Amino acid sequence: MTAPRDPFFPADRSIRASEKPIEVHNLGLMDYQEAWDYQADIAAKRARDEVADTILVVEHPAVYTAGKRTQPEDMPTNGLPVIDVDRGGRITWHGEGQLVVYPIIKLAEPVDVVDYVRRLEEAIIHTVRQMGVTTAGRIDGRSGVWVPSTTQASDPAASQRDRKIAALGIRITRGVTMHGLALNCNNVLGYYDHIIACGIDDADITTLALELGQEVTPKDAEQPLLIALDDALSGRMVVADHTFGSAPDPIKLANEKARKARAQSSLSQA
Known part of the structure; x- marks a missing residue:
């Protein structure tokens, strides 16, 4: 597996091990655990070359899923079930109105995780810009696709801070990808109020409908995204630098939080 590199480069080759067409399975509305089991079965078969590269398209009933880096303080406060999953990242929410896509792709050697993630992001950026969110891009140090605070959403109910419109979380086993991306279309956002989504508390969440x-x-x-994913994974789309900002330094944030706590303690003792 290669070391991370400069994330912006021409995707002038396919990242896939196969040249056969990608199959698409539309699962409709399906419980998360059932979809995960189905996904794992397809991934195992793909590793044995028993099936072609496959993309699963699904919506889930409301559920929280906690990745491997989830912290106790991230967890929900509303009693909704949480499923611990084997992807990267922290906690997020899935629900109706959100387009969830799981690419199950055997990657070409040498496997390049950064390359794969950037191609997923590029496909999403291409799609949401095509649909009208023309400033969508990346924040350095954070995965997913974002809309900058400098962009005024059409719906006044939308946040005015930087806001995430699509989340990513992946796992690669035996060279085969699992999990994937969730694009917020017209889902409600209230469920995010009960968690620290992806461990980020200085930005917000948005949807295509709000923007x-x-x-x-x-x-x-669905179709614009599937076309873009095929192009990005198969080497027909350039991965461009759409970065508009950088994540705050976590050490500086921790120090500032500690400073404020000390100041508050001093005031309360005065």
């Missing part, structure tokens, strides 16, 4: 000020369903985004 565009009109109804946008997962079905509306």
